[in-house]
Amino acid sequence: MNKSSRFISLSGLSGVLxxxxxxxxxxxxxxxxxxxxxxxxxxxxxxxxLVLLDLALIAFLSIVTAVVLTTKKAKKQDEKVWDNTSKRLVVNFLIPLLTGGIYILIVLNQQKYGLTAALMLIFYGLALINASKYSIGNIRYLGFIQTILGLICALFPDYGFWIWVLGFGVMHIIYGLWMHIKFDTNY
Incomplete structure (x- = not known):
């Protein structure tokens, strides 16, 4: 697939943030x-x-930061941000993500809390993998890592919090730095 059929890569700094x-x-x-x-x-x-509000704020800030920094990057490279390819990327990302979010809410409503962190990681990873075919960046690899961490988290639910931090925190920072060095700087 060539560049015209793929969305520009997200800003690496948005991953770090x-x-x-x-x-x-x-x-x-x-x-x-x-x-x-x-x-x-x-x-x-x-x-x-308050914890749910905290999670919502993390998601909101991450989305806003990704949109702002990716838009800025696209303008700098004289590329369009919102076209048919980016729309397909968003749709393909949201299908597994929203499905997973609804499933997590159903499970929480049944007062089954133990696998929440694992489910978040798994569905987020699957969303990244599903959307990766429309991105120049290598979000597919981050998706594989998130999915694997989610499965590990399901095996060891007592460590769910820490594995969640590893997946959503540490792995985003590492991936964001790698993407920033690879695509956002002129080395």
């Missing part, structure tokens, strides 16, 4: 759960609502 947002958000969530609920997250509790 998404990872930083995830680590900061995880720190806040850890502080909330450990400090206010004796380490137990109760679905109906105020702490649970």
């Amino acid at each position: 998404a990872g930083i947002y995830a680590i900061i958000g995880a720190t806040v969530a850890y502080w909330l759960v450990e400090g206010y609920s004796d380490g137990t997250l109760i679905l109906e509790g105020k702490t649970y609502g």
Whole structure:
């Protein structure tokens, strides 16, 4: 597939910042759960609502940062950001992501909390893999890593929080730095 049939690569710095947002958000969530609920997250509790708000803020900041920095990168390279290819990328990303999000909400509503982190990683990884055919960047590899981490997380649910931090935090920073060096700088 040539460049005209693929979306420009996302800004590497947006990946780095998404990872930083995830680590900061995880720190806040850890502080909330450990400090206010004796380490137990109760679905109906105020702490649970604050943790969900924390997750929503991480996602919102990551999306806004990706849009802003990718738009800036596209303008700098004199490329269009929103065309048929980018629309296909978004649709192919959202299908598994929204399906997974709805499934996670169903599972949480049934008060089955143990695999939430694993499910987030797996469905996010599958969304990246599904969207990768429309991107010049190598998001496919990040998708494989997220999916594998999700499966590991399912095997070891007691470490779900830390594996989530590794996947959404550390791996985004590493991937973002790699993409920044490979595509965003002139070495």
